[in-house]
Amino acid sequence: MALIVVIDDDAGTRLLVSQVLKKEGHKVMSAEDGAKGLDLIREHKPDLVVSDVQMPLMDGFEVLDQVRSDAALAATAVILLTSLQDRSYMRLGMTTGADDYLTKPFAPQELREAVSAQLNKRDRAHAMRTQVVDKAVQLALDEQRHKIGALYETRMVQALSEQWPDSSTAQGNERFASATVLYADMRDYGVWTQALSSTELSEIIQQLYSSVGDTVYLFGAHYMQFVGDGMLCVFVDAADTKSVNHGLRAARAALGLVSATRRIDAHVQKNLAGRGLPNFSLGVALHSGPVAFASLDGLISRTGQTTPVGDTVAAALKLFQGEPRLSWTVAASVQAVRLVTGAVRTGQRALVQVPGRSQPMDVLEILGLA
Known part of the structure; x- marks a missing residue:
């Protein structure tokens, strides 16, 4: 079971994402804007963040930048949610440190697969850290985590x-x-x-x-x-x-x-x-x-x-x-x-x-x- 923070100003989307993840056995905390979501992230240090891009007070890119700038949170996986017309945001999100993105509307199965992929990547990284304590290897993993994440081209084409x-x-x-x-x-x-x-x-x-x-x-x-x-x-x-x-x-x-x-x-x-x-x-x-x-x-x-x-x-x-x-x-x-x-x-x-x-x-x- 993983702790996941969901941030979206749309109550319907926030409820859908939370219910899908809870049915998968995860513990979910949610917020209706970026500022409140960032407070939850800093306080509870979740395993994964699912955040909308366009929100009041603080948008998804600002949340992502704050997470990546905090040494205690920098390794947290972040999945961005964006609407179909926000095409220009997709590349920006991936080149500024997002691990994955989903375009609205998305199917529950797409959400489950994206979350599972990020949590599996976290588990593999943890296994490597337990086997190799070398600081240089850890730094290399951190750097890799900040570069472009794995993309789901099939979903992108849709x-x-x-x-x-x-x-x-x-x-x-x-x-x-x-x-x-x-x-x-x-x-x-x-x-x-x-x-x-x-x-x-x-x-x-x-x-x-x-x-x-x-x-x-x-x-x-x-x-x-x-x-x-x-x-x-x-x-x-x-x-x-x-x-x-x-x-x-x-x-x-x-x-x-x-x-x-x-x-x-x-x-x-x-x-x-x-x-x-x-x-x-x-x-x-x-x-x-x-x-x-x-x-x-x-x-x-x-x-x-x-x-x-x-x-x-x-x-x-x-x-x-x-x-x-x-x-x-x-x-x-x-x-x-x-x-x-x-x-x-x-x-x-x-x-x-x-x-x-x-x-x-x-x-x-x-x-x-x-």
Whole structure:
């Protein structure tokens, strides 16, 4: 049984969350605003906090900041609640220290799963502390707890409904000594074009664009553009994401795309069964290195637009065209993997001869987060 503090100015939501958690055997304390909720947290030091974002007196971000700033409370898991239209809050919450978020309205099962995940993570951390008393290990765990928490991409795809905004914010002639390029394209595209009508294929592509666009937005992509059935994205270090380097954000985005495509595949299997279609999946390539942006001014309808160029971009675009052909879902060059060492689990390793390159690329399969 865990002690959980629930903070929400809406009495209905507060009652729903409290009743669901009490039925799971947890002890629940609740407050109708952030200030009262923070008082409960400081007095009782709960195992978990479930807090709304928009509240009078003190909003959820202020509560989160106060908790993270207090050495006695900093390790407390925090789940934020936000409404569907508050899309911009999701990324802000995750990059400022929230462990997870739920979008309203949410199902009781989603709440139970999110709470269970955070409490299980707490139990694993406690077991490690009892085995290893080394202060350096403890500091590393604390730092990790303050970085971006594990995201529930399947729930995110359901919640985010707004159209992907224009993301070509990169300025002409920008140059980055270190960036991570992500390129994802739809596998077996030729099979899908032959098996589906143009209307059916258009619906699938629209779902893909919405899912991957929202995922990349959440992880702070500097640049993104769609190319046919594929997506090209560039991650760079920036002031608002300095706690997590561009390589790790790109790797998390890649794994988020894998989760998003599972939902699309479930839709296909349910609504297009019996058509002989393969499983819906993406091939996601990651490569890190220098990237420059070239201005497209002067071309018809291209005023003010830019495009990323350079060997790093070209290698990512062609990685899955190389030999041997990779069946992996996420493939990353060793240059990209070096940026996420210890943060991801890797699988197979291969030397891939990429078209147009004299030397093969050393690449590894990324299976998930460590």
